[in-house]
Amino acid sequence: MVTIFPEMFYAFSNYGITGKAIQKKIINLNYLNPRDFSENKYKSIDDRPYGGGPGMLMSVKPLYLSIQHAKSLLKSATVIYLSPQGKKLNQNNIFKLIKKKEIIFVCGRYEGIDERIIDSLIDEEWSIGDYILTGGELAAMVIIDSIARFIPGVVKTKSVEEESFYNDLLDYPNYTRPKTIYNMKVPDILLSGNHNKIRLWRLQKSLEKTLKKRPDLLDGKKLKKAEQIILNIVKKNKK
Ligand code: 4GY
Secondary structure, three states, X not given: OEOOOHHHHHHHHXXXXXXXXXXXXXXXXXXXXXXXXXXXXXXXXXXXXXXXXXXXXXXXXXXXXXXXHHHHHOOOOEEEEEEEEEXXXXXXXXXXXXXXXXXXXXXXXXXXXXXXXXXXXXXXXXXOOOOOOOEXXXXXXXXXXXXXXXXXXXXXXXXXXXXXXXXXOOOXXXXXXXXXXXXXXXXXHHHOOOHHHHHHHHHHHHHHHHHHHOHHHOOHHHHHHHHXXXXXXXXXXXX
């Protein structure tokens, strides 16, 4: 992480699944702070934009030196800059990022960074969505968080076929104990013990929900695949 606010990662690194993954060193986070590379006596890390205009930019030299230092430590790392100008992330891109062994996240602050740093040191620019944060740190945590879910044994996942399919569908409705609470019941089928029927029901609910709430996620190809999965379950049911 190249960040002027490494302390922002404290809670993330100490709680929940991300905390466990980092403490067990399944994920290793290391920090370089541009402030430590600032050469003036005030240790300043911001500077005025050429051409005028409001706000400040990150100073070139401290940021450049910290990224270079990170690159010298992690020779095969991909350098990622997080900004609203990057390619919008989705679960498919996350799967590709998981395959990388080393990533250098450059967390911007203020109004942004000098374009020459993007041109010369950044390999990939990603966005977590069309809104503007005050810095890249939260975006970096969002990405690492979504990666942590896929560490084997950390979060239980569905079967491979259904997992990849469910990834672009909304989740089916979930229920836990008790069977009745505040006058509301758990659907009978979930108590039936018939696993194939339950799988079909869940798939149906996922499709219904997606159609109602996020129809943009469904297309002809997706529906064909759903049909295939349903037929497979029905076939298994007959055996
Ligand atoms: N959206 N996706 C995002 C962001 C903060 C000013 C440049 C985003 O990834 N990062 O909003 N980042 C800005 C803050 C400098 C980065």
